Amino acid sequence: MQASPLAVLTAADVRTSGVLNPDVAVDVMRRTLAAKRAGVAVDSPLSTLTLGEPGHRFVAHPASLEDIAGVKWIGANPENLRHGQPRASASVLLSDRQDGRSRAVVEATSISAARTAAVGALAVEVLASTAAPFSVGVVGAGVSSLAFVDTVIALYPDLVRTVTVFDLAEEAGARLVETLRERGVAATVAGSVEEAVTAHEVVVLGTSDAVTPYVTPAMLEGVRLVVAISLNDLTETAVATSGRWVTTDRQLLAYDLSSTARAVRSGAVSPDRIELLEDLMVDPASGDRPEGERIVFDLWGLGMFDIALAAAAWRRQERDHGQR
Numbered sequence: 001m002q003a004s005p006l007a008v009l010t011a012a013d014v015r016t017s018g019v020l021n022p023d024v025a026v027d028v029m030r031r032t033l034a035a036k037r038a039g040v041a042v043d044s045p046l047s048t049l050t051l052g053e054p055g056h057r058f059v060a061h062p063a064s065l066e067d068i069a070g071v072k073w074i075g076a077n078p079e080n081l082r083h084g085q086p087r088a089s090a091s092v093l094l095s096d097r098q099d100g101r102s103r104a105v106v107e108a109t110s111i112s113a114a115r116t117a118a119v120g121a122l123a124v125e126v127l128a129s130t131a132a133p134f135s136v137g138v139v140g141a142g143v144s145s146l147a148f149v150d151t152v153i154a155l156y157p158d159l160v161r162t163v164t165v166f167d168l169a170e171e172a173g174a175r176l177v178e179t180l181r182e183r184g185v186a187a188t189v190a191g192s193v194e195e196a197v198t199a200h201e202v203v204v205l206g207t208s209d210a211v212t213p214y215v216t217p218a219m220l221e222g223v224r225l226v227v228a229i230s231l232n233d234l235t236e237t238a239v240a241t242s243g244r245w246v247t248t249d250r251q252l253l254a255y256d257l258s259s260t261a262r263a264v265r266s267g268a269v270s271p272d273r274i275e276l277l278e279d280l281m282v283d284p285a286s287g288d289r290p291e292g293e294r295i296v297f298d299l300w301g302l303g304m305f306d307i308a309l310a311a312a313a314w315r316r317q318e319r320d321h322g323q324r
């Protein structure tokens with residue numbers, strides 16, 4: 001067997017490849033979810049190594065799609081934020097699906113944020129009405145929330161009317177608001193969770209899986225779609241009083257730090273009612289929705305999302321530099 005070199009893509013290579021552009025990332029996620037629906041993209045259950053404090057963990061997400069099998073490896077420690085470091089870092093190992101050879105290692109921290117944002121933006125496209133501008137509430141002003149807002153704006157430039165941001169760390173909220181204003185978005189800092197949630201049609205939760213749930217049904221008055229990137233913010237009643245529950249994978253239901261999984265386990269929500277985004281992409285929910293119905297979208301981060309985007313970056317690099 002002729003040895004082929006193991007390609008290494010740095011963060012700069014990934015950026016240069018163009019896969020972080022919202023339209024590219026959304027297109028790759030759309031195709032990945034369709035491949036999942038067709039049964040040709042598959043994830044195996046993730047494996048978590050927990051190390052002490054809440055949120056300090058390493059997670060391996062194996063998946064296979066097209067001619068690739070791979071694993072996303074992500075290390076996170078919320079403590080990093082106190083030292084001005086990113087909370088999480090990720091890389092992806094890509095192997096040939098047929099013969100098992102390792103083909104590329106891809107620095108994937110920015111891929112993780114881009115794929116999360118792209119799947120969240122697809123949820124907005126499929127689950128919210130994109131006919132009229134809406135206001136966005138953000139709780140947790142980190143990397144994921146910024147990427148989400150950026151992607152929705154890139155996809156639908158005239159759709160986001162205002163963005164209201166709450167973060168426990170005031171400077172993080174102020175930083176996100178400033179960044180959004182620089183992009184021409186009408187953004188304001190909220191003084192409380194309620195202010196960032198109540199009456200905003202679309203709410204994004206991007207805090208920390210370690211939190212005690214704090215978003216109550218009363219806070220969710222007027223909210224049409226909750227995009228839960230962090231999965232443990234809603235109280236069980238906030239989940240139970242919603243009208244529809246959508247996710248990207250049923251692995252969510254086995255996850256301890258998931259509000260929806262808890263509501264299912266307690267019997268408040270029947271597991272049969274949990275819908276998959278890939279099915280609704282074919283049969284959208286955004287048409288005739290009952291007045292006042294609230295959808296909770298739990299964004300379960302599948303390995304195939306990162307692997308698909310990392311593989312796209314690798315293929316683009318090889319196409320441009322002929323390294324395959």
Ligand SMILES: NC(=O)c1ccc[n+]([C@@H]2O[C@H](COP(=O)([O-])OP(=O)(O)OC[C@H]3O[C@@H](n4cnc5c(N)ncnc54)[C@H](O)[C@@H]3O)[C@@H](O)[C@H]2O)c1
Binds near residue numbers: 116140141166228230
């Ligand atoms: N679903 C997915 O696929 C996926 C992908 C990436 C990240 N995540 C999760 O999303 C969350 C956010 O990720 P990130 O990379 O943007 O994190 P980040 O650390 O960059 O930002 C999180 C922000 O939330 C704030 N925060 C924490 N608790 C809060 C609370 N109770 N109220 C208000 N603000 C609060 C922090 O101060 C911080 O600014 C994490 O829990 C992460 O595990 C999920």
